[in-house]
Amino acid sequence: MTYQVEQAEPYLFPGSKTGCLMVHGFTGAPNEVRPLGEHLASLGYTVLGVRLAGHGTTMQDLIRMREQDWIASVDDGYNLLQGLCDRIYILGLSLGGALTLHAASRLKVAGIVAMSAPYETPDKTISSLRPLLPLLSQVWRYRPKRKPRVPGPSGMLLNYPAMPIRSFAETDDMIQLMRASLSKVNVPALIIHSKADRSVPVDHAPRIFDELGSTEKDILILEKNGHVVTRGPGQEDVFKACEDFIQRIEGRGV
Amino acid sequence: MTIFPEGGEPFFFPGGRTGCLLIHGFTGAPNEMRLLGEHLAACGFSVLGIRLSGHGTDMTDLLRAREQDWVASVEDGYHLLRGCTDHIVVLGLSMGGVLALHAGACLPVDGVVAMSAPYRTPHPLIQHMRPALPLLSLFWRYAKKSDSDLVDEAARETHVDYEAHPLRAVAELEDLVREMQASLPDVRIPVLLIHSRGDTTVPSDHVGLITNALGSKDIETVWLQSSGHVITRDVEQDRVFKACERFIHRVLEKAS
Numbered sequence: 001m002t003y004q005v006e007q008a009e010p011y012l013f014p015g016s017k018t019g020c021l022m023v024h025g026f027t028g029a030p031n032e033v034r035p036l037g038e039h040l041a042s043l044g045y046t047v048l049g050v051r052l053a054g055h056g057t058t059m060q061d062l063i064r065m066r067e068q069d070w071i072a073s074v075d076d077g078y079n080l081l082q083g084l085c086d087r088i089y090i091l092g093l094s095l096g097g098a099l100t101l102h103a104a105s106r107l108k109v110a111g112i113v114a115m116s117a118p119y120e121t122p123d124k125t126i127s128s129l130r131p132l133l134p135l136l137s138q139v140w141r142y143r144p145k146r147k148p149r150v151p152g153p154s155g156m157l158l159n160y161p162a163m164p165i166r167s168f169a170e171t172d173d174m175i176q177l178m179r180a181s182l183s184k185v186n187v188p189a190l191i192i193h194s195k196a197d198r199s200v201p202v203d204h205a206p207r208i209f210d211e212l213g214s215t216e217k218d219i220l221i222l223e224k225n226g227h228v229v230t231r232g233p234g235q236e237d238v239f240k241a242c243e244d245f246i247q248r249i250e251g252r253g254v
Numbered sequence: 255m256t257i258f259p260e261g262g263e264p265f266f267f268p269g270g271r272t273g274c275l276l277i278h279g280f281t282g283a284p285n286e287m288r289l290l291g292e293h294l295a296a297c298g299f300s301v302l303g304i305r306l307s308g309h310g311t312d313m314t315d316l317l318r319a320r321e322q323d324w325v326a327s328v329e330d331g332y333h334l335l336r337g338c339t340d341h342i343v344v345l346g347l348s349m350g351g352v353l354a355l356h357a358g359a360c361l362p363v364d365g366v367v368a369m370s371a372p373y374r375t376p377h378p379l380i381q382h383m384r385p386a387l388p389l390l391s392l393f394w395r396y397a398k399k400s401d402s403d404l405v406d407e408a409a410r411e412t413h414v415d416y417e418a419h420p421l422r423a424v425a426e427l428e429d430l431v432r433e434m435q436a437s438l439p440d441v442r443i444p445v446l447l448i449h450s451r452g453d454t455t456v457p458s459d460h461v462g463l464i465t466n467a468l469g470s471k472d473i474e475t476v477w478l479q480s481s482g483h484v485i486t487r488d489v490e491q492d493r494v495f496k497a498c499e500r501f502i503h504r505v506l507e508k509a510s
Contacts, residue, residue: 001360002329002360002361003322003325003326003329004326004329004330004333009329009330009333010330010333010334011333011334011337012333012334012335012336012337012338013337014268014337014338048334051326051330053307053323056326057322057326061320061322061323061326064318064319064320064323065318066315066318068257068311068312068315069307069315069318071257072257072258072305072310072311072315075256075257075258075263076263076264076304076305076330078256079256079258079263079264079265079266080264080265080266080302080334081266082266083265083266083267083268084266084268106255106256107255107256
């Protein structure tokens with residue numbers, strides 16, 4: 001008997017000295033970005049999918065977590081992958097994308113991919129309530145999720161059914177922290193977002209793109225993917241774009 | 255720059271198809287397991303030294319940690335190490351030893367090394383006060399640590415840990431230790447216990463208590479004489495490293 005939910009565990013696929021660190025999203029689980037990781041592993045890269053603190057277990061655990069715990073989870077994965085690889089790419093989805101962009105401003109990485117990343121908290125009510133959230137969350141603990149508009153293969157979505165209100169304060173802080181670090185990112189970056197994203201509108205992507213300090217940056221706008229661009233319709237386009245991005249940089253030699 | 259102060263970061267040394275999962279202790283950091291990890295990596299094993307939730311960063315982070323977060327940290331390390339190994343031995347120090355024994359009951363691993371592990375929280379007062387601790391910790395946040403019993407002075411100077419015990423986290427430690435006690439009969443794999451008679455944090459009679467409760471038939475005990483509690487960094491550390499190395503080789507022979 002393990003404490004973590006089965007199939008929500010972090011994973012490692014050993015491969016070459018080039019590593020890919022996969023970061024899932026808020027209330028999600030490592031499996032969200034696992035098929036993408038498996039694709040990159042099939043190309044020969046070493047792949048490590050982290051579990052963000054408070055995820056992949058029970059929703060109550062998430063309430064106690066703060067932004068620095070998620071940053072530490074990313075850094076855990078980075079440090080471990082460093083033991084296996086010389087060059088590291090970070091690929092993150094949604095909040096994982098925000099963590100990826102923030103990490104790129106602090107850590108030595110070869111390149112990053114931020115998918116469905118928010119430029120600001122999409123729900124304006126949440127951001128305007130930010131100072132009250134810690135108190136408010138004592139009485140209003142969870143906000144249920146809308147049904148996922150683009151479901152993955154049945155039974156494979158292991159994300160939490162609701163979002164802890166307390167955690168919104170942390171995601172809001174994290175996004176602000178990311179925004180302040182965008183100009184300091186100077187590694188090759190790929191931004192991916194779908195027009196059909198109902199959680200984070202597609203116009204967040206160009207706003208992130210414009211503020212990125214990187215001289216080498218690309219943006220890919222998809223048509224049919226949902227917020228979780230790595231699962232469901234159109235996922236192959238994402239896999240291919242990540243593959244091409246990394247192969248292009250790796251192709252130049254070190 | 256990662257978020258971790260020096261010594262707080264987890265580590266991974268790739269090697270063969272046998273993995274060693276290293277777990278540090280309460281208020282400690284991955285650094286206290288690193289020398290042992292380097293020794294085992296030199297033996298050809300793959301070595302992963304985890305960072306327990308709330309550790310290796312800022313002491314205030316530990317206030318929010320619960321025992322299940324530490325169990326989850328161990329599982330994280332297990333799953334990652336599983337990705338590149340066929341056999342795994344879990345080695346832990348102090349509370350890390352508690353987690354290693356607990357893992358021995360819950361995870362499909364091949365052996366457990368518990369170093370300086372407590373059978374129960376060493377202070378009877380903590381056990382009695384357990385129900386009151388969450389409330390009490392709102393006013394009395396940190397309990398002072400007694401002076402380190404590390405005999406090796408150089409190690410004492412470079413030791414990475416928090417300066418106090420967050421009282422809220424002590425309650426979690428107590429719960430974890432109880433959970434370990436309940437799981438000991440389910441541990442049926444080879445176990446190595448290493449303890450120093452000079453340990454002033456966890457008295458050496460805890461070894462007998464753990465041994466009696468274990469479900470394993472294969473229990474080996476190694477006694478140290480002069481070390482303190484953190485035996486992986488003290489004057490007899492080489493004996494510890496050698497004992498771990500021999501134990502893993504023996505477990506592997508048994509497993510194959």
